[in-house]
Amino acid sequence: MKNRSLRSAMTTNTFLWGWALILPTVIGLLVLNIIPLIATIYQSFHKTGDFGKGNIFIGLKNFQKLFSDDAVLQSIINTIKYTIAQVPFSVIIALILAVMLNKKIRGRSIYRTIYFMPMVVAPAAIAMVWRWLYNSEFGLINNLFNLNVNWISNPSIAVFSIAIIGIWSDIGYNMILFLAGLQEVPKDYYEAADLDGASAVQSFVHITVPMISPILFFVIVTRMIAAMQVFDTIFMVMERSNPALYKTQSLVFLFYQSSFVERDLGYGSTIVVVLLMIIMFITALQMIAQKKWVHYN
Amino acid sequence: MKKKIVSLCIVAVMTSALVFAGGDAEKAKVAPSKPLSVMIWDSNQEPGIRLIIDDFTAKTGIEADVQVVDWNNYWTLLSAGAQGGSLPDVFWMHSNESQRYMSNDLLLDVTDRIAKSSLIDPKNYPEDIWSLYTYNKKYYAIPKDIDTIALWYNKTLFDEAGVAYPDENWTWDDLYQAAKKLTKADGSVYGFCNVNTNNQAGWYNLIYSNNGYVISEDKKKSGMDHPNTIEAMKWMEKMINENLMPPQNVMSESGEDVLFQSGKVAMTLQGSWMVAAFRDNEYSYANCDIAMLPLNEKTGRRASIYNGLGWAISANTLRADDAWKLVEYFGSEEGQLRQAELGVTMSAYKDTSEKWKNSVPRFNLQAYLDMQDDMVIRPFSRNTVKWENAVLDVMLKVWSKEMPMEAGCKEAARQMNEILAEE
Numbered sequence: 001m002k003n004r005s006l007r008s009a010m011t012t013n014t015f016l017w018g019w020a021l022i023l024p025t026v027i028g029l030l031v032l033n034i035i036p037l038i039a040t041i042y043q044s045f046h047k048t049g050d051f052g053k054g055n056i057f058i059g060l061k062n063f064q065k066l067f068s069d070d071a072v073l074q075s076i077i078n079t080i081k082y083t084i085a086q087v088p089f090s091v092i093i094a095l096i097l098a099v100m101l102n103k104k105i106r107g108r109s110i111y112r113t114i115y116f117m118p119m120v121v122a123p124a125a126i127a128m129v130w131r132w133l134y135n136s137e138f139g140l141i142n143n144l145f146n147l148n149v150n151w152i153s154n155p156s157i158a159v160f161s162i163a164i165i166g167i168w169s170d171i172g173y174n175m176i177l178f179l180a181g182l183q184e185v186p187k188d189y190y191e192a193a194d195l196d197g198a199s200a201v202q203s204f205v206h207i208t209v210p211m212i213s214p215i216l217f218f219v220i221v222t223r224m225i226a227a228m229q230v231f232d233t234i235f236m237v238m239e240r241s242n243p244a245l246y247k248t249q250s251l252v253f254l255f256y257q258s259s260f261v262e263r264d265l266g267y268g269s270t271i272v273v274v275l276l277m278i279i280m281f282i283t284a285l286q287m288i289a290q291k292k293w294v295h296y297n
Numbered sequence: 298m299k300k301k302i303v304s305l306c307i308v309a310v311m312t313s314a315l316v317f318a319g320g321d322a323e324k325a326k327v328a329p330s331k332p333l334s335v336m337i338w339d340s341n342q343e344p345g346i347r348l349i350i351d352d353f354t355a356k357t358g359i360e361a362d363v364q365v366v367d368w369n370n371y372w373t374l375l376s377a378g379a380q381g382g383s384l385p386d387v388f389w390m391h392s393n394e395s396q397r398y399m400s401n402d403l404l405l406d407v408t409d410r411i412a413k414s415s416l417i418d419p420k421n422y423p424e425d426i427w428s429l430y431t432y433n434k435k436y437y438a439i440p441k442d443i444d445t446i447a448l449w450y451n452k453t454l455f456d457e458a459g460v461a462y463p464d465e466n467w468t469w470d471d472l473y474q475a476a477k478k479l480t481k482a483d484g485s486v487y488g489f490c491n492v493n494t495n496n497q498a499g500w501y502n503l504i505y506s507n508n509g510y511v512i513s514e515d516k517k518k519s520g521m522d523h524p525n526t527i528e529a530m531k532w533m534e535k536m537i538n539e540n541l542m543p544p545q546n547v548m549s550e551s552g553e554d555v556l557f558q559s560g561k562v563a564m565t566l567q568g569s570w571m572v573a574a575f576r577d578n579e580y581s582y583a584n585c586d587i588a589m590l591p592l593n594e595k596t597g598r599r600a601s602i603y604n605g606l607g608w609a610i611s612a613n614t615l616r617a618d619d620a621w622k623l624v625e626y627f628g629s630e631e632g633q634l635r636q637a638e639l640g641v642t643m644s645a646y647k648d649t650s651e652k653w654k655n656s657v658p659r660f661n662l663q664a665y666l667d668m669q670d671d672m673v674i675r676p677f678s679r680n681t682v683k684w685e686n687a688v689l690d691v692m693l694k695v696w697s698k699e700m701p702m703e704a705g706c707k708e709a710a711r712q713m714n715e716i717l718a719e720e
Contacts, residue, residue: 050397050400051376051379051380051401051403134550135550135551136546136547136550137547137550137561138555138559150550153545153546153549153550154546238549239494239549239550240686240689240690240693241492241493241494241545241549241689241693241696242549242550243546243549243693243697257686260372260376261369262680262682262683263376263397263682
């Protein structure tokens with residue numbers, strides 16, 4: 001009897017402590033994520049008034065407009081193009097670098113620092129530097145290699161030039177995650193494989209990749225989500241007068257234009273709601289697919 | 298060893314905290330309340346504005362902090378502040394946005410204060426500028442400045458090509474002929490430069506000089522498809538198609554100012570707000586000068602699209618009296634003269650621009666003053682940005698040679714009329 005009441009007192013105690021400890025996070029999530037999410041969905045069914053006053057309910061009109069808006073359809077294509085170009089390269093290059101930097105080579109902490117550096121720099125500063133590297137008249141790239149390429153104003157390549165900036169910025173972060181994963185792989189697996197006569201490539205494919213597949217999966221999912229939301233590099237690198245903008249602007253960029261430049265918050269919200277659905281769909285697909293290739297011990 | 302370093306760090310942090318705390322305490326003694334917050338978007342004007350504020354602080358003991366936010370982010374930040382009820386105390390207003398802010402009661406109504414003020418008399422400022430900041434016959438801002446447009450040219454490139462400098466008798470055809478001679482076949486120099494997004498300082502002037510218009514008087518109809526507008530814009534089409542301007546992508550990537558400052562283009566149309574930037578650039582300071590815009594032969598007009606910013610006060614500021622004192626000082630004859638002589642920009646107060654003319658003796662700033670004879674206020678309506686962007690996007694196709702000018706003007710008018718109908 002005595003024992004039981006003690007236990008229940010302890011459970012209540014733990015219960016309270018548990019909530020107290022997660023409360024800051026829950027409040028943060030509510031205020032910064034959940035409430036804005038609901039507000040956005042609410043706005044997408046409205047024609048919004050100035051400064052959040054006088055919203056008029058218009059049902060699905062925003063969605064109707066969206067699906068007949070060529071700019072939106074084009075920007076979905078642009079966003080997908082960017083993601084397909086950015087994610088695989090930033091993951092594969094980072095993985096290779098991580099494997100190389102996991103070996104005992106001279107100055108490896110210097111290399112690790114250098115590759116991680118882009119993560120520390122403000123994205124706006126990165127975009128500004130790249131903007132002038134890419135400049136067709138005065139840019140370092142064209143002048144150094146004596147080229148005449150319109151990196152950021154040729155409609156057929158601009159989106160890939162933007163993706164290169166994304167790859168460059170993400171490699172360091174991905175690499176650090178992979179390095180952490182690689183440290184966990186027991187050395188004896190490689191030794192055993194070595195005794196059995198496996199080549200370096202074979203042990204990479206059959207030991208390294210399966211062993212770090214949970215981290216690989218995590219990186220791919222989060223990077224995909226981030227890539228679908230690309231905005232700052234496009235915003236910083238391209239002007240409204242850029243002939244390639246139409247074939248480069250992402251959904252988030254279009255959302256920014258509608259919401260904050262043209263002040264049509266309702267339509268802007270509709271655009272991000274659609275983006276949210278696309279991202280959820282892709283992530284759900286990945287969650288299903290992971291059962292085929294991710295090994296959790 | 299490690300312990301020592303850690304304790305050293307702690308000591309360092311604590312002492313620095315003490316030092317800062319001491320500094321704060323000292324400050325608090327001098328000024329009991331926080332400085333007024335002031336927000337502007339033009340970093341070129343910031344040093345001058347700061348000097349004027351210093352004068353103001355010396356006179357009144359009221360302090361003010363200036364924050365510069367670039368044009369694109371300025372309006373995002375301001376509308377977020379408006380929605381969240383945390384606008385800066387004092388800030389710049391622009392004709393593109395003023396109607397929305399005034400009609401939503403976000404700006405302080407200063408009508409009564411003006412009536413009581415001995416420093417501000419509406420008669421001393423251009424009527425058009427008051428009209429930008431008047432709503433239901435109430436004033437919501439004090440005019441800050443005016444601007445006019447002039448033709449900048451690169452003397453060195455003109456000398457090299459053996460072309461006479463532009464003068465007040467130039468017509469738009471003279472400009473075309475000169476651009477032809479100045480443009481080099483290898484693409485190293487272009488005669489002229491006007492990117493599609495530069496409307497106020499650029500092609501709007503062509504339209505109004507030719508008696509065309511962009512928006513009708515009652516703000517209900519687009520004038521982009523008016524025959525006079527189209528006729529004026531055909532001149533621009535000629536400049537585009539004969540490659541007398543850099544390709545659209547080059548103008549977009551580098552910007553007109555950078556191309557001009559690097560001797561890549563010989564002529565460009567720029568507003569008086571650019572003087573500070575060209576003064577501070579070594580190359581343009583040494584090689585460039587200013588002339589009036591060319592004359593339209595047919596109409597005899599030389600219109601300059603102008604605009605004037607206003608100093609506005611947040612409607613829910615806690616320190617309306619102090620904020621008003623600052624705005625009053627900016628708008629007073631003294632503040633306006635200071636603004637002119639510091640070369641910040643032309644002032645709105647009448648007859649103060651003479652001082653501005655002498656602020657950069659090397660440039661012929663008289664050209665900007667002479668442009669004041671035929672001034673047209675920058676086309677605006679309640680939601681200017683929306684139709685302006687639609688028009689710019691269509692013009693982008695014309696500038697990229699994907700669409701002829703006439704079709705572009707008509708398409709722009711169609712889209713603009715649709716947007717205006719919703720206003």
